[in-house]
Amino acid sequence: MAKQDYYATLGVARDAGAEDMKKAYRKLAMQYHPDRNPGDAKSEAKFKELNEAYDVLKDEQKRSAYDRFGHAAFENGGPGAGAGGGFGFEGGLGDIFDQMFGQGRRGGAQAQTGADIRAQVEIDLVEAFKGLKTNVRVATRLSCDACSGTGSADKNAGEDTCGTCGGSGRVRAQQGFFLVERTCPTCGGSGRMVRNPCRVCSGAGTVPREKTLSVQIPAGVEDGTRIRLSGEGEAGGRGAQPGDLYVHVAVRAHGIFQRDGANIFCRVPLRITQAALGGEIEVPVIDGTKAKVKIPPGTQTGDQFRLRAKGFSVLRSTQRGDMYIQVAVETPQNLTRRQRELLEEFEHEAKAHSTGSPEHEGFFAKVKEFFEGRG
Numbered sequence: 001m002a003k004q005d006y007y008a009t010l011g012v013a014r015d016a017g018a019e020d021m022k023k024a025y026r027k028l029a030m031q032y033h034p035d036r037n038p039g040d041a042k043s044e045a046k047f048k049e050l051n052e053a054y055d056v057l058k059d060e061q062k063r064s065a066y067d068r069f070g071h072a073a074f075e076n077g078g079p080g081a082g083a084g085g086g087f088g089f090e091g092g093l094g095d096i097f098d099q100m101f102g103q104g105r106r107g108g109a110q111a112q113t114g115a116d117i118r119a120q121v122e123i124d125l126v127e128a129f130k131g132l133k134t135n136v137r138v139a140t141r142l143s144c145d146a147c148s149g150t151g152s153a154d155k156n157a158g159e160d161t162c163g164t165c166g167g168s169g170r171v172r173a174q175q176g177f178f179l180v181e182r183t184c185p186t187c188g189g190s191g192r193m194v195r196n197p198c199r200v201c202s203g204a205g206t207v208p209r210e211k212t213l214s215v216q217i218p219a220g221v222e223d224g225t226r227i228r229l230s231g232e233g234e235a236g237g238r239g240a241q242p243g244d245l246y247v248h249v250a251v252r253a254h255g256i257f258q259r260d261g262a263n264i265f266c267r268v269p270l271r272i273t274q275a276a277l278g279g280e281i282e283v284p285v286i287d288g289t290k291a292k293v294k295i296p297p298g299t300q301t302g303d304q305f306r307l308r309a310k311g312f313s314v315l316r317s318t319q320r321g322d323m324y325i326q327v328a329v330e331t332p333q334n335l336t337r338r339q340r341e342l343l344e345e346f347e348h349e350a351k352a353h354s355t356g357s358p359e360h361e362g363f364f365a366k367v368k369e370f371f372e373g374r375g
Contacts, residue, residue: 003071006053014067018058025054114141114206114234114243121247123217125254129286129313131219136247138213141206141234147198151205151238154196162187188237205238215247220262220315223251257286262321264311267328268293275299275329283325285310293325301329 007014010024028050030036037043056062056074065073119136143149152159161167165184169191172181183189188204197203213232226246233243251259258265264286274281278297282290285307293305304326311321332339350356 009053114236116243122250142209143235144201146200151203152194159192167191220313225249269330
């Protein structure tokens, strides 16, 4: 009996995305799950079909093979199969893999490109605002001076085909339905082995070393930004292209400023008298200058004042964001006798005239109405 098309099994279009496929599978799997249909052989068979279909279509490589060859991609005697009818290391699915990705024996070997390396730089918020040039020391692999990166102790010694990969630079291992290709560990992907290896680098063409690089951190950089230095990674084996260096920037938290994109927030505590009477305060700015902020009488906790173009640098631009002053009115502690007397007098006046605290008065008016309504 012919198998139903996997897309039809899940009830999705052939161009369906991974998320749509997952939703369709979950919905049907819940409907036909054996626990929901005890003793129902048809539901159990349908549940198995759903799992088989989703197992193939959720995997990009399996789905690509299925789209090209259908069910034959996973059965003996499929496209490209050898005389034996099965998939092995010399035909069958291996040929499918080569058709799909253009890699393998027919493509020829290439020397392995040097590995990418990672470094981290930690800076403070002011440095992130201004930008800076800093040095980074990394452990890497450099071209061997003894053999000029050739890997050979004798320039005329020549090379032989790698016995492990047969010159392809790749080795294959079967994992379930698929053959997985990896760089040959013996020749490093070049497909060749030098006859007289350099004693310093053992034929690799590279040696472990440390080096120091200068890195320009741009103004406006954010925490987690990755800066790529092309060609500054590990040297490639036997003359291959070097890898890249990726510098990850970490920005330390600041004691005064908090950043949100191009804007800066600064929390400023005010004495209760400053908030009540109003006045003028002086606040710091991230660029090292100062700015004056006018506080109107009756300022409340949570009030916010905007200072235009006093915020953070915008990456790769001369513009700046804004700075926001967030006010927090502070209740005094450890009062002197005279301070207590003055506040008690103020409280007496406030009760007598019932002015100056509209939110307070409004809230307790509602409380009074609440209790009177229950009486």
